[in-house]
Amino acid sequence: MLKVGVFVDAENIKFNGGYQLRYDILRRFAARDGGTLLRLNTYLAFDQERAKNDSEYAKKSYIYQQMVRDFGWKIIVKQVKRYVDDEGTVTTKANADLDLAVDAMLQVENLDLILLVTGDGDFLQVVTALQNRGCRVELLGFNNVSKQLQRQADAFYRGYLIPDLLPFSYEPRNEWGKPGSCVRGVCTKWFQDKGYGFLRFIREISPNLWITDPRENDSPYESVFCHINELADDVTPELLLNRETVVEFYLKESDVDDGLIATNVRLVYDPS
Template structure:
């Protein structure tokens, strides 16, 4: 049985598109191949100085930590440190890189698969070392994910595309994949001369995420028709033709066939 460990660089994710990440969904994603979750570590920042002066901050932090624990995660709290430069400017930092790297290396001999949730390129050597010890290393990130890190890992997943991993603030009761629901996906084909193309989204979390062709009956992906009139102003044909561009759209039944069409297509993420 596949032994799995998950290590979340929570601060990096929080400030790079993953704010409000749902730890219950992340846990399901990590165990999608019926693996045994041996380690579930997340490294959270806590500002002790602010907590002393702001009871509301302290209360919300403790409630959030307890909620994450209730999902079965081990929380490693990193206290925020303040640094003052020569000009008197104060910066704060709660770096968990070293703790995460050491924990992952120490646990490597007990694990078959390690899921790193981060975008920090500083983990490049850690990934290589873990792979050399026989672990498969996968990466999940949102924005500002190191290109070198993406190339080094065994698989990279853009967090925006994982069903329900991030909530839709404007769709509190969203049922991902259902007609009328809101989903996130990428454009697989775009015909600028014809003014239409096809989008693809993950219908449900599955061990077959490598089967990206929606025509395969075992594929968890679904294809959706999209007309240029449904694109928001900021979306250009060039952006649509880039497979890294992530869009958000509503699903509607087609009047022509049994398929789905995309409406109200908005930009979520575009590579720089």
């Protein structure tokens, strides 16, 4: 049985597109192949000095930490430290890189797969060392993910594309993948001369994410028709031709066949 560990660099994710990440969905994603979750670690920052003077901040931090614990995660709290330079400028820091790296290295002998949730290129050597110890390392991130880290990892997943991992604040009751719902995906084909193309999204969390052809019976992906009139001004056909571009769109049942069409297509992630 696959033994899985998940290590979340929460501060990096928070400031790079993953604010409001859902830890319950992340847990399901990590165990999608029937693996046993042995380690669920997330490294959070807490500003003790601010908490003394801001009761609302302290309350929200406690509630958030408790919610994450309720999903079965171990929280490693890093205290925010303040530094004053020669000009009197105050900077804050709560870096958990070393703690995360040490914990992962100590646990690697007990794990078959590590899901590293970060975009920080400083973990490049850590990933290499974990792989050299016989562990598969997968990477999940949103924005500003190190290209070198992506290439070194055994697999990279853009967090925006995982169903329900990042909620839509304007669609609180969103039923991902159903007609009328909002989803995120990428463009797989675009015909410039005809003014239309096809978008693809992940229908459900599945162990078969490697089966990217929606025509395969076991594929968790679905293809959606998209007309150029549905693109927002900043979503150009040229941008769509880059497979790293992520868009969000609403699903609508087609009037001409049993398929789906995309409406109100907006840009989420621009790789340029």
